[in-house]
Each structure stands twice: as C-alpha cells, then as structure tokens.
Amino acid sequence: MLAEPPQARPLCVLVEQLHATLGRFSLALSLARDALAWLDAHGRIIWCNRAFDRLAGVDHTALLGEPVTELLVLERDGHPVTGELHPAVRILAEVDELLENYDATIGDRRAVLEVYGRRGRIEGQPAAVLVIQDVTERERARAELSTANTRLASANQELEAFSYSVSHDLRAPLRAINGFSQVLLEDYGTVLDATGKDYLQRVRKAAQNMGKLIDDLLRLSRVTRADLAWTTVDLSAAARESVRELAASTPERSVDVEIPDGLAACGDARLLGVALQNLLDNAWKFTSKTTNARIEVGVADENGERTFFVRDNGAGFDEAYADKMFGAFQRLHAADEFPGTGIGLAIVRRIIHRHGGRIWATGALDTGATLHFTLPTDGECRT
Structure with a gap:
C-alpha cells in the first residue's frame, strides 16, 4: 500500500506533527547540561534553558527580556568583564563567533566558564546564541x-x-x-x-x-x-645482528638459533635493537650450561593480539617470581652461577612500555623461559 502524499494530509495533522517535533526539540534543549540562551539585537534574553536559569541563579520567568550582561557576571584576571568587553556585546557588535574562558561566581563557589557565542538572525532581525559550559x-x-x-x-x-x-x-x-x-x-x-x-x-x-x-x-x-624516532623496524635483521655479536664473543659455544624472516614492528630502531640485544643476551646467558642449547625468536597470535617472543631451553625460572624479572637489580639466579648486573630486562621493559607495548615472562625451572612482548604493527607506524 502506497503512503499517503504529504499534500493529501489534513493541514491540522501537519501542524500537530510540527508542534510535536518542536516540542521534542524544546525539551531536549531545556534539559541540556550546557546553559543556552538566545539574545536579541540589544543583548536581551529571548529564550534560555534550565541550565541557564541555574547559572544565573534567577527564576526563569524573571530572565526573559533582561540584558544578559547583568545576569551573566564574568571576570578575567580578577577584573569584571563589562561593557564592550562582555562576550555578548562583542558577538553582537564585533565578531561572528567566539570561544573564550571566563571566571565567575556560581552560588558559593568559584567556577571557570567556557563561553561560545555565535551571531545569527531571528525573524530577520540580528540575534545571537550563547552556549556556556562549566569547565572548572x-x-x-x-x-x-x-x-x-x-x-x-x-x-x-x-x-x-x-x-x-x-x-x-x-x-x-x-x-x-x-x-x-x-x-x-x-x-x-x-x-x-x-x-x-x-x-x-x-x-x-x-x-x-x-x-x-x-x-x-x-x-x-x-x-x-631518549626521544623516539618512529619507523618500521626489521626485527629479524636486528635479532640476527645481535646473535652474530654473541656468537663472536663466545666462539666455543654452539647454539641453535631460529629467526624467521619478516618480523617487523613500528618503533625506534635503535631502542628496539637494544631491547632485542638484551633479550637475546639473556637467553644466551641462561643457556650457557644447557646441552643442545636452542633459542627461538618469533611472533604468534595470542588472544587476537600479535605477540613477539624470545624463547630458550635454558635454566628457566619459577613463575611465582615472574614479576620480579623486570625490576632493576632483581636476580632469580645467583650471581656466581649466571653473572650480570640485573639491569638488562629492566631496560627491555622500559623500551617496550615507551612504545605502548606490554612484556611478560613464562617458563619453568630447568626447562627454559619465554619472554613475550607486544609492539605497534608496521601498519600503525607514526610519522
């Protein structure tokens, strides 16, 4: 069935619908949290909502027709804003639009008010609207x-x-x-x-x-x-370079290292290189007493989040103390067993956090450890 064209509807129905629509708009404006007021060409209030009543501290019926400059008392730097400096006067006489902050007293408290004003016309006559928000x-x-x-x-x-x-x-x-x-x-x-x-x-x-x-x-x-220089970082290349340096420093060791191609993230290339160097140095150190030592660098999807990891089959740790691993000077093994200052993983954590990522550890004693961390993807790289 075709809808009845508007022209065929009785005029009284259209008027009722128009009144209903205007009523809804009026109700929405009257209930708005921001104070709203329409002004005529002389700065007198034509209409205002309940929030403006509360702001002025005057009953609604007493506001209509009154100059807004007498009801909206504003200050700046401890001095009253009056006359031509008042935003209502300026919006009607000087500027088409303004957005400024003023100090005011509302009841028994001091407040900061953000005043937005815009010039317009009502029934062909100059007018203005004020929108005032308490931004204290x-x-x-x-x-x-x-x-x-x-x-x-x-x-x-x-x-x-x-x-x-x-x-x-x-x-x-x-x-x-x-x-x-x-x-x-x-x-x-x-x-x-x-x-x-x-x-x-x-x-x-x-x-x-x-x-x-x-x-x-x-x-x-x-x-x-350090300031971050954001760019797409080839983590595979950075990891391989760190492993080459570790292997050169201990040529007597034989470690099976797996690093896939295509590992990339967004971040500071120098700092992410330092993070990988510390993570791999940690894995290299804790596999030093492991037969058939193995280290793996990779990426996995964990609960819908792309997560990088460095995994080893070394000394491992008790997961009850996992949170301590990333604190400065924290050690889960004796210094004479595995030397170091206990700063390396603290550095890694700060680097990952500065990139907006997370880092955590899983593992078990005498089984190995996995260091997991997240970073922005190369597609999210900042400029």
Whole structure:
C-alpha cells in the first residue's frame, strides 16, 4: 500500500506533527547540561534553558527580556568583564563567533566558564546564541597536569645531572682502583703471598663489576629520556645482528638459533635493537650450561593480539617470581652461577612500555623461559 502524499494530509495533522517535533526539540534543549540562551539585537534574553536559569541563579520567568550582561557576571584576571568587553556585546557588535574562558561566581563557589557565542538572525532581525559550559574541573585537571609536567621536567633535569655525575665523578675513582691494583700486582706481586694476590684480584673484580653497573644504569637512564624516532623496524635483521655479536664473543659455544624472516614492528630502531640485544643476551646467558642449547625468536597470535617472543631451553625460572624479572637489580639466579648486573630486562621493559607495548615472562625451572612482548604493527607506524 502506497503512503499517503504529504499534500493529501489534513493541514491540522501537519501542524500537530510540527508542534510535536518542536516540542521534542524544546525539551531536549531545556534539559541540556550546557546553559543556552538566545539574545536579541540589544543583548536581551529571548529564550534560555534550565541550565541557564541555574547559572544565573534567577527564576526563569524573571530572565526573559533582561540584558544578559547583568545576569551573566564574568571576570578575567580578577577584573569584571563589562561593557564592550562582555562576550555578548562583542558577538553582537564585533565578531561572528567566539570561544573564550571566563571566571565567575556560581552560588558559593568559584567556577571557570567556557563561553561560545555565535551571531545569527531571528525573524530577520540580528540575534545571537550563547552556549556556556562549566569547565572548572577540566581546567583544574589541566592545571594539575601542567604542574606535574613541570615537576617531571625538573626531575628529568636532576636525573641528567645525576647521570653526568655518575659517568664522570664515579668513574675516576674506579679507574684509580683498577690502575693502582694492577700496579700492585705487577710491581709487588713477588712480595705478596697467594692470599694478598687473591685480595687484590677481588678488589679489581669488584671495581670492574661496579663499572659495568654504572654503564647499565646510564643505559637505563638514556632509555627513559631518549626521544623516539618512529619507523618500521626489521626485527629479524636486528635479532640476527645481535646473535652474530654473541656468537663472536663466545666462539666455543654452539647454539641453535631460529629467526624467521619478516618480523617487523613500528618503533625506534635503535631502542628496539637494544631491547632485542638484551633479550637475546639473556637467553644466551641462561643457556650457557644447557646441552643442545636452542633459542627461538618469533611472533604468534595470542588472544587476537600479535605477540613477539624470545624463547630458550635454558635454566628457566619459577613463575611465582615472574614479576620480579623486570625490576632493576632483581636476580632469580645467583650471581656466581649466571653473572650480570640485573639491569638488562629492566631496560627491555622500559623500551617496550615507551612504545605502548606490554612484556611478560613464562617458563619453568630447568626447562627454559619465554619472554613475550607486544609492539605497534608496521601498519600503525607514526610519522
């Protein structure tokens, strides 16, 4: 059955439908959270909603026909905004549109109001509409964020100063300890007995370990502060380069390493290279006492999320302590069993987090470990 054309409907029905539509619009505007007001050419209120009533603190019937400049008392920098500076006057006389923040007193509290104004016409006469939103909480949050950013910048400056002190002031005494202990061994070695020589070797080893720890701390600091240069990173190539360096450093070892082609992600090439280097160095170290050592780098779909992994069949770990693996100076194995400073995985975690990814570990003692991590895809690379 064909619908009846509008022209055939009784005029009274169309009028009723029009009134119903206007009623719905009026109800929606009256219930809106933002304060709305229509002004005539002289800045008097033609219509306003309930939110404007509450803002002005005046009964609705008393608002109509009143100058909005007397009802909407605004301030800026502690001074009243009156006369030609009032946004209602400016929108009717100077500008077609404006969006500005003002201070105001609403009841017994201070507030920040965002005032939007636009010039228009009603029944052929100049008019304007004002939309006013209470943005006090937003501006308070913005101010708190600005304060937090300022404190963060100050903390970063202090961190840079500390890093400089570590890299220069602490290295000098370490060099002296290493140097003089070596001189003692070379020039007075014949005078020292076995116990004395052992003590000197321990001093040298402790100084060297301290030097490595300082290097790792500085690397951790640089990872935190470095700017990211986003690009598509060939993770397969980066992993292979790290394995070549590890194999060259321990030519006596034979490790079966599997790295497929086509592993790619979006991120900072240098930092992701550092992350892979640390992950592979970790796997290389913990397979050092494993017969038929094997390391695998790959990617898998885990619950619909593309997840990279570095897996080994080395010493493994107790999963009850998995969260501790990524903390600075945290060790799940004795230092004399597997040497290291305990910083490597902390560096990896910071790099992955800076890229918006996640990292976690699974494994078991004497079985091996898998380090899982997520990164933005190469198709999501930022410019």
